[in-house]
Amino acid sequence: MACVINVNLPQQSYEIAIAPGTLNTLGEYLGKLNLGKKALIVSNPTIFSLYGEQVLTSLKSSGFQVSTCILPDGESYKNLDSIKKIYDIALENRLERSSTMVALGGGVIGDMTGFAAATWLRGINFVQVPTTLLAMVDSSIGGKTGVNHPQGKNLIGAFYQPQFVLIDPEVLQTLPVREFRAGMAEVIKYGIIWDAEFFAQMEASPHLDALANINPELLETILKLSCQAKADVVGQDEKEAGIRAILNYGHTIGHAVESLTGYTQVIHGEGVGIGMVAAGQIATNLGMWTEGATARQNTVIVKAGLSTQLPSGLDIEAIIDALQIDKKVKAGKVRFILPTEIGAVTITDQVPKDIIRKVLQEMM
Amino acid sequence: MACVINVNLPQQSYEIAIAPGTLNTLGEYLGKLNLGKKALIVSNPTIFSLYGEQVLTSLKSSGFQVSTCILPDGESYKNLDSIKKIYDIALENRLERSSTMVALGGGVIGDMTGFAAATWLRGINFVQVPTTLLAMVDSSIGGKTGVNHPQGKNLIGAFYQPQFVLIDPEVLQTLPVREFRAGMAEVIKYGIIWDAEFFAQMEASPHLDALANINPELLETILKLSCQAKADVVGQDEKEAGIRAILNYGHTIGHAVESLTGYTQVIHGEGVGIGMVAAGQIATNLGMWTEGATARQNTVIVKAGLSTQLPSGLDIEAIIDALQIDKKVKAGKVRFILPTEIGAVTITDQVPKDIIRKVLQEMM
The missing domain is CATH 3.40.50.1970 (Rossmann fold)
Known part of the structure; x- marks a missing residue:
């Protein structure tokens, strides 16, 4: 390689x-x-x-x-x-x-x-x-x-x-295993937002939770396709005027969770994992995504050793408030990246707070 | 206007x-x-x-x-x-x-x-x-x-x-008159580095040392031609890979003097005025510029109420040391912008320290 x-x-x-x-x-x-x-x-x-x-x-x-x-x-x-x-x-x-x-x-x-x-x-x-x-x-x-x-x-x-x-x-x-798993969150993200075939390869792998459990060919694929996805998106929109925002899939709620837990209890990739679960559920609640696709995504997240639940003790209203400070806020509205199928996402600021609240409650 | x-x-x-x-x-x-x-x-x-x-x-x-x-x-x-x-x-x-x-x-x-x-x-x-x-x-x-x-x-x-x-x-x-004069240093700079005709207009004006002494037509010319000169140079080289460096005429020694006097005893434009006098003398010592042109430049600087002397109490070796921290240092060599005629300058890192020392001593 x-x-x-x-x-x-x-x-x-x-x-x-x-x-x-x-x-x-x-x-x-x-x-x-x-x-x-x-x-x-x-x-x-x-x-x-x-x-x-x-x-x-x-x-x-x-x-x-x-x-x-x-x-x-x-x-x-x-x-x-x-x-x-x-x-x-x-x-x-x-x-x-x-x-x-x-x-x-x-x-x-x-x-x-x-x-x-x-x-x-x-x-x-x-x-x-x-x-x-x-x-x-x-x-x-x-x-x-x-x-x-x-x-x-x-x-x-x-x-x-x-x-x-x-x-x-x-x-x-x-690399400590916790860090490896956190990195896998971003890898899985590329599958959901950009590359359905790559997602299927991860789905087919029996293990994703540690370097030792991943064969060299899959590691090569993971590094190559992830870097290529990132390079493709950034090449189209360097300063995030449009499409680059899809790379923030899982990051809206992820950042809020990281920030509220002081950046140590939940590290960045773990936050992204939790954020992807939340975004998937929000999309499902809005009728944009299917229960089946949500389940497929969450299965891979779990296989990578990542949590699909909020850390205990977090206040849901505090998470919702923290969303307002996100860089992605535009005209006072929080923008979410939501999946529409495995391999494709859309950007929307039309997510009712009640749905965010409901989804977060289910993740407690 | x-x-x-x-x-x-x-x-x-x-x-x-x-x-x-x-x-x-x-x-x-x-x-x-x-x-x-x-x-x-x-x-x-x-x-x-x-x-x-x-x-x-x-x-x-x-x-x-x-x-x-x-x-x-x-x-x-x-x-x-x-x-x-x-x-x-x-x-x-x-x-x-x-x-x-x-x-x-x-x-x-x-x-x-x-x-x-x-x-x-x-x-x-x-x-x-x-x-x-x-x-x-x-x-x-x-x-x-x-x-x-x-x-x-x-x-x-x-x-x-x-x-x-x-x-x-x-x-x-x-605007306080001291600040007006400091601004005139940058205006005079454009005449020396870029626009000989503009310099001649300033030379022809009986006064340059206060807004009240400058007629409206000359003020219009000063603002327009200075902004145009800056826009022209920046338009050719936004990030100072080459020609934009000429805008630093007078700034090499100027910055050092400002810095050593704590940014208050000598304000930026005053430093640039002193720096232009020094650069002119260095160029004359190197045989690149004439005594006559130096005198013309310095006459206009004096007419703008600016000093042509170093502030008292400054140590010359400290100035020379401070030059080494300048952003314009390249491969350890200090780069100077030196005039070759009224309206044109060149960039060089071939200035012997002895000449810098001699010129600074003459300005004490």
């Missing part, structure tokens, strides 16, 4: 390389792309202790002057204070407009590094080296970068594309 | 309207541009007390829901803490992706509002209503937004274009 997927955008196109065992060749990739002479690796302590040395060595042996910024792990540190730390290290090491920030980690590291790269000297080079399944198939692609506001997820940010994404699937071997 | 200048960019073009007495019609302009239903005016106490009411009334009577964010005045508040205040008010008032942030003020307000608009919800609408000469002819046009890092000016920021710029020259009547 080794393939390249192109993300084609009007102003800047770039490649996603999916290539096992190539983490220690990152310097060679970047050398070919002509990305300045200085690189700043941003990572967290866990990932840096596992993979930092080989990335550092690879960059140095390709002639880069390398500095590092190790940020504490977790969504609760995805804030402006962490961005300030990246700025300080960029300043100390005199990063220039032609220098490169390298995100080595999961979605949190990728989003923060991208935002720092977007805003340091009004924009320097940026490379993604995702180390979680979720970052590989979703957050490292498409240029959404940013941090959380104390009162809402990803409210601060920028659209800023990487110059290159390197996916080395071998690093998934050290 | 009333004219429109177009800024033509690949992804987004917009108009600059220069129209006296039209501040109270801002709502009508925005209504035509279809800029959502909510507007947040960002301003400072001085400007808001003078002009806030009429802008607020105009927006409200055009159907906008308007909120305001009043930030303390001055370059020393151009930092991430001020940006956080804008975010908080944007959140409180539930600004959406289709909402608009309006910068009512000088360069500091414009740069901060633009950066907040660029990064709130990954980018919302942005309109500039500059109230200083410097903001009218320079900082409100071209999409450079951002804040200062404690150790360097404008190190944090984004390229983010406004949807519209409204210049009402009548507001200059309340």
Whole structure:
């Protein structure tokens, strides 16, 4: 397995390389792309202790002057204070407009590094080296970068594309199973919103709940088709003026649940899993989707080891209030992405609060 | 006098309207541009007390829901803490992706509002209503937004274009004379880097040091030709990959002087004036420019009431060190914009430190 997927955008196109065992060749990739002479690796302590040395060595042996910024792990540190730390290290090491920030980690590291790269000297080079399944198939692609506001997820940010994404699937071997399952939520999402055949392949697999239970061919399919789906959608609508919003399937209620549980009790992919279950039920209640399709979706979600229930102790009215802060709110109305069949969704702001309330109550 | 200048960019073009007495019609302009239903005016106490009411009334009577964010005045508040205040008010008032942030003020307000608009919800609408000469002819046009890092000016920021710029020259009547003169530095800059005929018109005017001493025709020329020069250059190179760097004439040493004096003893335009004198002398020392042209430039700078000397107490080695932090540093080398004739400049990183030192010593 080794393939390249192109993300084609009007102003800047770039490649996603999916290539096992190539983490220690990152310097060679970047050398070919002509990305300045200085690189700043941003990572967290866990990932840096596992993979930092080989990335550092690879960059140095390709002639880069390398500095590092190790940020504490977790969504609760995805804030402006962490961005300030990246700025300080960029300043100390005199990063220039032609220098490169390298995100080595999961979605949190990728989003923060991208935002720092977007805003340091009004924009320097940026490379993604995702180390979680979720970052590989979703957050490292498409240029959404940013941090959380104390009162809402990803409210601060920028659209800023990487110059290159390197996916080395071998690093998934050290990924905690909970993180693997969270990533599977985004993978399943692509099946529901974009690719019915891909969904059927996941349906046919006896297990989806751990890397060890998935055969290499299916893993290859998962990475390839997910990245391709993301690249296709983003290529049509980089800044979410229209169709790109379908990638937010499961995210409307998902974000609210994450936010209300402080971003730790429910992690992003788990929130998306719960959000997809809710969106499916809302669509069924509105007569847009069938009970049968809802059941098929939820079976795959359960097979991936994900919850279909709200975490205990959550107040339903608080969830409904939190929806109002979502970036997707337009003219005061919450927009939902709802499935119409396996492989296709629609966007609507016509969801009565009573239906949201009813569906959430059933998920308690 | 009333004219429109177009800024033509690949992804987004917009108009600059220069129209006296039209501040109270801002709502009508925005209504035509279809800029959502909510507007947040960002301003400072001085400007808001003078002009806030009429802008607020105009927006409200055009159907906008308007909120305001009043930030303390001055370059020393151009930092991430001020940006956080804008975010908080944007959140409180539930600004959406289709909402608009309006910068009512000088360069500091414009740069901060633009950066907040660029990064709130990954980018919302942005309109500039500059109230200083410097903001009218320079900082409100071209999409450079951002804040200062404690150790360097404008190190944090984004390229983010406004949807519209409204210049009402009548507001200059309340501008302090020191600010007027600072703005004249950028005006003179356009003559040196771009438009020899425009420079000659300024040379022919008996006075340039206060609004009251400038006839209406010359003021019209100053606003129109400065905005046109900026629009022309930015239209050729939005993100400063090449020619746009010429707009930084006088800014290399200017920024260092501002930064070392804490952004208050020497304000931006005054720094640019000093920087242009230094750049002219460096070019003369390198044999690229003549003594005669240097003298012509400096005469106009003096006529605008600007200093041609370094502020007392500044350490020359500290200035030289501060140059290294400039955004324009490339491969460790400081880049200078140097004049070759009145109306034309070149970009070079081949300036020996000894010459910089000598020129600065002569300016003490």
